[in-house]
Amino acid sequence: MVAIVAGGVMIFDPVVGLNALTIITIAYFLIDGVTETLMGLRLPPGAGGFWLVANGILSLVLGIMIWRSWPVSGEVAVPILIGIKLVFTGIVVLAVSRTTRAVVDKLK
Numbered sequence: 001m002v003a004i005v006a007g008g009v010m011i012f013d014p015v016v017g018l019n020a021l022t023i024i025t026i027a028y029f030l031i032d033g034v035t036e037t038l039m040g041l042r043l044p045p046g047a048g049g050f051w052l053v054a055n056g057i058l059s060l061v062l063g064i065m066i067w068r069s070w071p072v073s074g075e076v077a078v079p080i081l082i083g084i085k086l087v088f089t090g091i092v093v094l095a096v097s098r099t100t101r102a103v104v105d106k107l108k
Contacts, residue, residue: 022070025078029063029085032056048096055092059085 010017033056040052062081 019071022066022078025082026063026067026070029059029066029081033058033060033063046099048092048099051092051095055088058088 006017006020009020035056036052036059037056040049040054040056043049043052062085066078066081
């Protein structure tokens with residue numbers, strides 16, 4: 001039901017829908033940034049925590065950047081910054097998985 005209403009809003013009033021998506025993106029980046037930073041700080045040294053902390057800080061910076069330039073940021077900045085975040089998250093996942101594999105190999 002919520003998806004139907006949200007889709008209707010996006011179709012009939014795209015500006016309101018774009019503003020809502022921008023606000024949701026800001027909240028996501030801020031929450032994700034805090035969560036990833038805290039998770040990275042809890043990992044033991046050498047387990048990829050540095051990368052999680054870096055990704056968390058990037059999320060916080062992106063969230064603050066969008067928030068400070070909102071509502072103008074919704075049109076251009078949000079897709080670009082989400083793309084940056086996804087690329088960096090992919091790099092972090094690769095780095096953490098390599099580190100985890102090395103730790104598991106040492107335990108064998």
